Amino acid sequence: MNQTMEKDKTDKKDHILDVAEKVFAELGYEGASTRLISGEANVNMAMLNYYFGSKEGVFLAIFERRIASFQSVLLSIGNDGSTNSWEKLNKYIESYVDRVVNNNCFHVMLNREISKSKKTDLTDQITKILMKNVIVFQDIIDNGIKCGEFNKDVDPQLLVATIFGTKNYIVNTPHISSLIIGYDVMDKDNQDEKLKPRLKTYLKKLLKAYLVNENDNNK
Amino acid sequence: MNQTMEKDKTDKKDHILDVAEKVFAELGYEGASTRLISGEANVNMAMLNYYFGSKEGVFLAIFERRIASFQSVLLSIGNDGSTNSWEKLNKYIESYVDRVVNNNCFHVMLNREISKSKKTDLTDQITKILMKNVIVFQDIIDNGIKCGEFNKDVDPQLLVATIFGTKNYIVNTPHISSLIIGYDVMDKDNQDEKLKPRLKTYLKKLLKAYLVNENDNNK
DNA sequence: CAAAATTAATCAATCGTTTGATTAATTTTG
DNA sequence: CAAAATTAATCAAACGATTGATTAATTTTG
Known part of the structure; x- marks a missing residue:
């Protein structure tokens, strides 16, 4: 009857997390009420606590679900020792752009949370995850510099x-970037x-202009 | 007695907005309660409504206060017709970095609000303000390209x-950027x-590497 | 004293969560 | 196999706490 039917059989939990991810991205953690999330997901409000314990449990479950794919992709690039630094960098950019654009709701949610200056368990956890991502990138750059492939x-x-x-x-900032770029950046197509x-x-x-151009950038 | 004393005489409203700006940046709009804001500002809760009408009124007042300086700085750069594009760009970067770092609480607050995908009156208003800033930058770039100063x-x-x-x-993302850069980016010194x-x-x-290097970037 | 500023007390509304009851599905028992 | 017992899933209703806002009384100010 409704759009939830096809998911009911497969996994109701995943459906709730899909909806919650969108609502959190739209309204922020505090702005998204449990009533709205359960309403959008067409489930009883009590199911959120039944499945995930609490509102924060829902939030954390969204993270845990995404972390797995994060880690696997990262390692595949870091361990790719066959190519040079510039090729590695290209691969990194490619997979990173794909991953972020595909899961843009999650990344909006993530960045909103990490932008809170007050330290919490959650921000610490997010920081650790993101830093792994950062270090892979930095290692590629550092290696490229050592090898003389990139400018010093x-x-x-x-x-x-x-x-x-x-x-x-x-x-x-989809409202702004859509205006700048010229089309709706939230549109899947x-x-x-x-x-x-x-x-x-x-x-x-x-990156190439900044890293590998021969000109003196010090004028 | 307390740190608010020296401000009481000058302007209590400004003091409330200073505090509210920080709290909003820390916890987000919904996460920051009027009780917490008034408590941090050492004023009675009803004073927020007395001065600004509502919680949203406080929020908007913070914006209105910052917009003035925004506009004036922008015009001064845009109208500076005496210099070439590269010099204009340098000026823009300088003033922009200074402005943003000095008012980092405000910019955190602003960006968290604009990252909400749902359109509201507030997001529309913020979008307009930020776009003015963007257009000044884009005009400089476009002019530089036309003059042959920048790559096509x-x-x-x-x-x-x-x-x-x-x-x-x-x-x-001060938690992350501080780790990356190596010192606390929130520290004033x-x-x-x-x-x-x-x-x-x-x-x-x-910018120089990307805009004005002579090498072919198309390999 | 009159106006403005400030306070404590209170308001209805909404928040996240919990409850007890009911249904559906599964397992155990005789 | 069929009845009984157990578990899991779902629901409407209500909980206490907190929210933003307002009131009426009080104090301060010019």
Whole structure:
């Protein structure tokens, strides 16, 4: 009858988490009430506590579900010792752009939570996860510099902020980035056909200009 | 007796907005209760409504207070017709980094609010303000390209995401960026002595490599 | 004294959570 | 196999706590 039917059989928990992820991304943790989440998911309010213990339990379950894919993708790139630094960087960019754009709701939710300056167990946990991601990227850059593949006078740490920040800006401020870029960045078709390839080529070109150009950047 | 004394005489309203700005940045709009804000500001809860009408009134008042300085700085750069594009860009970067780092609480608050995908009156209002900022930057880039000062095969729109995104990443995710950069980015002394100059030189170098290097970036 | 500022007390509404009852599905028992 | 016992899933209703807001009384100010 309704759109939840096909999921009921497979996994109701996953359906709840899918809906909760969207609502949290839309309204923030405190802004999303348990009544709204359960209503959107077409389940009784008590089911949230029955399944996940509490509202925070729902929130954490969303994270645990996404972390698995995070880790596996990271290792596959880090252990790829066959290619040079520039190729590794390209692979990293490609998989990262795909992953973030595909799970943009989750990343909006994540970034909103981590932007709270007060330290909590959750922010600590998120920080650890994200830092693993950062270190893989930094290792690639550092190795490239050691091998002479990349310029020596670069700032690898701020380059991290640029890569992740550029992505965050597009994903986290869709109202603005859609205006800037010229089409709705939240639209699935636009994401696959336009945004992803454009973002990939842009980031590669930006990185190349900064990392491997021979010109003296010190004037 | 307490730290609010010196401000009581000057302007109590401003003091409340200062505190509210911090609390909103820490906990988000829904996460920050009027009781907590009034408690932190050492004023009676009813004073918030007496002065600003409502909680949302407090929130909007924070914006209105910051917008004025926004606009004036923007115009001063946009109307500076005496210099070339690269010099304009440098000026823009300098003033922008200073402004954002100084008012980091406000910008955290602003970005958390604009990251909500649901359109509201507030997100529309914020979008308009931020777009003014974006357009000034884009005009500089576009002019530079027309004059032949900058490369033609660049992506000015995504470059906007890079500039603002890099800044956002450092300011909005202090737990992570502090780990990456190596010192507490929320510390006032670190901001003035280390972060600001480093960020300025980095952004300039990054822009120069991408915009004005003569090498073919299309290999 | 009149106006403005400030307070404590209180309001209805909503929050996340818990409850007891009911149904559906599964397992155990005779 | 069929009846009984047990478990899991689901529900409407209500819980105490907290929310933003308002009231009426009091104090401060010019």
